[in-house]
Amino acid sequence: MIEGLPALYIFMLSAFTGYEVISRVPVILHTPLMSGSNFVHGIVLVGAMIVMGQAEGVLELSIGFIAVAMAAGNAVGGYVATVRMLEMFQHKPKPSAGQEGAQ
Amino acid sequence: MGISIVIDAVYFVTAAVFIIGLKQMSSPVTAHRGIVWAGIAMVVASLATFGAPDIKLDIGSINLQLMLVAIILGSAVAYITAKRVAMTDMPQMIAMYNGMGGGAAAAIAAVELVKLSAGAEGHGLTVQVLAVLGAVIGAISFSGSAVAFAKLQGIMKKTMRLPMHQIMNIGLFLAVCVFGYLVATGHPVSFNHVIIFFILALVLGVMVTLPIGGADMPVVISLFNALTGLAVAFEGFVLNNAAMIIAGTVVGSSGTLLTQLMAKAMNRPISNVLFSSFGSDGGAAAEEEIEGSMKEIQANDAAIMMAYAQKVIIVPGYGMAVAQAQHKLKELEDLLEARGVDVKYAIHPVAGRMPGHMNVLLAEAGVDYDNILDLEEVNPEFPTADVALVIGANDVVNPVARSNPESPIYGMPILDADKAQNVIVIKRGKGAGFSGIENHLFYADNTRMLYGDGQKAVSELIAGVKQL
Numbered sequence: 001m002i003e004g005l006p007a008l009y010i011f012m013l014s015a016f017t018g019y020e021v022i023s024r025v026p027v028i029l030h031t032p033l034m035s036g037s038n039f040v041h042g043i044v045l046v047g048a049m050i051v052m053g054q055a056e057g058v059l060e061l062s063i064g065f066i067a068v069a070m071a072a073g074n075a076v077g078g079y080v081a082t083v084r085m086l087e088m089f090q091h092k093p094k095p096s097a098g099q100e101g102a103q
Numbered sequence: 104m105g106i107s108i109v110i111d112a113v114y115f116v117t118a119a120v121f122i123i124g125l126k127q128m129s130s131p132v133t134a135h136r137g138i139v140w141a142g143i144a145m146v147v148a149s150l151a152t153f154g155a156p157d158i159k160l161d162i163g164s165i166n167l168q169l170m171l172v173a174i175i176l177g178s179a180v181a182y183i184t185a186k187r188v189a190m191t192d193m194p195q196m197i198a199m200y201n202g203m204g205g206g207a208a209a210a211i212a213a214v215e216l217v218k219l220s221a222g223a224e225g226h227g228l229t230v231q232v233l234a235v236l237g238a239v240i241g242a243i244s245f246s247g248s249a250v251a252f253a254k255l256q257g258i259m260k261k262t263m264r265l266p267m268h269q270i271m272n273i274g275l276f277l278a279v280c281v282f283g284y285l286v287a288t289g290h291p292v293s294f295n296h297v298i299i300f301f302i303l304a305l306v307l308g309v310m311v312t313l314p315i316g317g318a319d320m321p322v323v324i325s326l327f328n329a330l331t332g333l334a335v336a337f338e339g340f341v342l343n344n345a346a347m348i349i350a351g352t353v354v355g356s357s358g359t360l361l362t363q364l365m366a367k368a369m370n371r372p373i374s375n376v377l378f379s380s381f382g383s384d385g386g387a388a389a390e391e392e393i394e395g396s397m398k399e400i401q402a403n404d405a406a407i408m409m410a411y412a413q414k415v416i417i418v419p420g421y422g423m424a425v426a427q428a429q430h431k432l433k434e435l436e437d438l439l440e441a442r443g444v445d446v447k448y449a450i451h452p453v454a455g456r457m458p459g460h461m462n463v464l465l466a467e468a469g470v471d472y473d474n475i476l477d478l479e480e481v482n483p484e485f486p487t488a489d490v491a492l493v494i495g496a497n498d499v500v501n502p503v504a505r506s507n508p509e510s511p512i513y514g515m516p517i518l519d520a521d522k523a524q525n526v527i528v529i530k531r532g533k534g535a536g537f538s539g540i541e542n543h544l545f546y547a548d549n550t551r552m553l554y555g556d557g558q559k560a561v562s563e564l565i566a567g568v569k570q571l
Contacts, residue, residue: 007348010348010349014348014349014352014356015352016356017122017356018125018355018356018357018358018360019357019359019360021125021129021357022125022360023360024129025128027452027458027462027477028131028463028466028472029129029130029131029134030361030365030457030458031193031455031457031458031460031462031463032128032134032459032463033459034325034358036134037125037353037358038200038201038204038331039145039200040124040125040332040353040354041204041331041335041350042200043121043351044208044331044351045145045149045207046114046148046149046152046344047335047338047342048210048211049149049158050342050344051210051211051214051342052166052170052173053157053158053170054159054214055166055214059217061165061166061169063214064170064210065169065170065173066173066206066210067206067207067211068169068173068174069177070177070206070207071203072176072177072178073180073200074200074207075149075181076178076181077182077185077199077203078197078201079141079142080181080182080185081200082128082138083138084185084186084190086134086135089466
């Protein structure tokens with residue numbers, strides 16, 4: 001069980017971690033990074049699945065269904081969008097290569 | 104007991120891999136690897152959840168069947184849309200997927216609260232409060248992101264302002280607080296209160312987003328992204344799930360930082376973005392007399408000017424992206440470079456729709472990212488440039504941001520394109536920019552206007568350079 005003070009510690013340390021991880025990102029990666037962090041909170045899928053597994057009755061099952069479907073959409077959409085954007089930064093000459101210009 | 108330790112271990116590793124993945128995404132070299140790792144972790148964590156001990160997922164149970172249908176349905180829709188969407192439309196898709204995450208977090212809270220209202224045993228006041236907080240934030244993120252999507256997609260009018268909008272929002276916010284309090288402290292929770300609470304929170308998300316103009320949308324999307332992370336973290340506390348807590352909090356804080364960076368780049372404090380709309384008031388009053396007139400140039404003359412230049416700086420804006428001119432622009436760059444012209448791209452922090460969006464579009468066209476300079480790097484270079492080619496950009500090169508304190512965009516950092524020897528502006532028509540503010544650059548003595556669709560105009564420039 002995570003509760004009380006340890007929960008607060010986890011919250012605080014995670015918050016600082018998130019801040020540190022992002023703080024040195026070049027502007028060119030801002031949009032892919034936003035998309036990437038959008039994917040990361042797709043972990044809500046795990047929670048949606050747990051709730052769905054515990055659902056009883058039509059109402060709970062319906063809301064659970066919506067939760068799982070939306071969470072899956074968040075995860076998959078976030079992943080595909082991020083990968084598509086990042087693929088464009090691959091296979092490029094190294095920053096020191098200089099005068100290569102046209103391919 | 105045994106299985107739950109394995110699953111907890113999986114969640115632990117997942118959280119760690121997410122953080123490492125985000126770190127790797129902060130460099131172009133390792134970014135792709137970072138998202139792939141995070142993706143693998145997500146799949147493993149989801150698969151492990153099927154074995155979680157406190158849920159009943161017997162083969163053939165209705166819960167399992169519906170869950171599988173939901174996963175397949177949600178994944179398929181998201182996969183197809185994400186694969187098909189054009190790069191220019193990426194920002195609104197991010198908004199949509201983010202809204203889904205917020206909605207999912209709110210729905211998780213809804214199930215928990217419905218259970219409580221049906222007389223289920225609670226986990227104490229703290230958990231109930233966290234569930235409610237996550238529900239509010241998730242619901243606002245969901246409906247707000249939906250509005251953001253509709254606006255950027257052009258389904259909805261750009262800005263909408265009801266009479267006494269601000270006062271209504273405050274009233275709504277207070278109502279959400281009251282019902283949130285009733286639900287959080289309910290003992291037992293009233294089902295009707297839960298319903299009213301969710302409706303109010305969803306409406307609040309819509310109302311907050313409605314008056315925000317398209318130019319501010321990236322900041323808002325980024326903010327909702329951070330909020331969804333926070334909502335996920337709160338629901339993680341409710342479900343006692345460490346992966347959700349850590350991943351959600353990390354996104355919450357990094358998203359907040361990203362939002363601040365964007366708002367700073369636009370010189371728009373976040374409070375201004377949320378509580379006032381761009382150019383809605385004072386726009387006309389601040390307008391001063393513009394001296395001079397717009398001077399037109401033909402594509403051939405512009406091509407000659409560029410072909411015999413030493414240095415050309417291209418300033419692309421959202422209009423370039425809409426016209427899908429980035430590939431043509433790359434072709435023009437290659438031709439000019441073959442003639443020995445030094446070609447650079449100047450990217451304003453908010454060019455495109457989000458910071459970095461324009462870089463993605465240029466990278467798509469094959470532009471070397473060493474030639475792409477950001478605002479601080481490029482501004483000292485404009486005075487030495489023979490030609491600044493402004494294509495589809497407007498407000499980010501408007502010198503009134505430096506000179507006129509009355510202007511709504513005063514103080515926004517701009518690209519000093521006007522300091523180049525010659526400025527060529529490719530523009531569809533004679534209208535004002537996104538913010539509705541007249542651009543003094545277009546009337547400057549050293550500026551020539553090349554009217555036409557971005558892609559067509561650049562094609563004409565290419566043809567012009569080839570003839571020489």
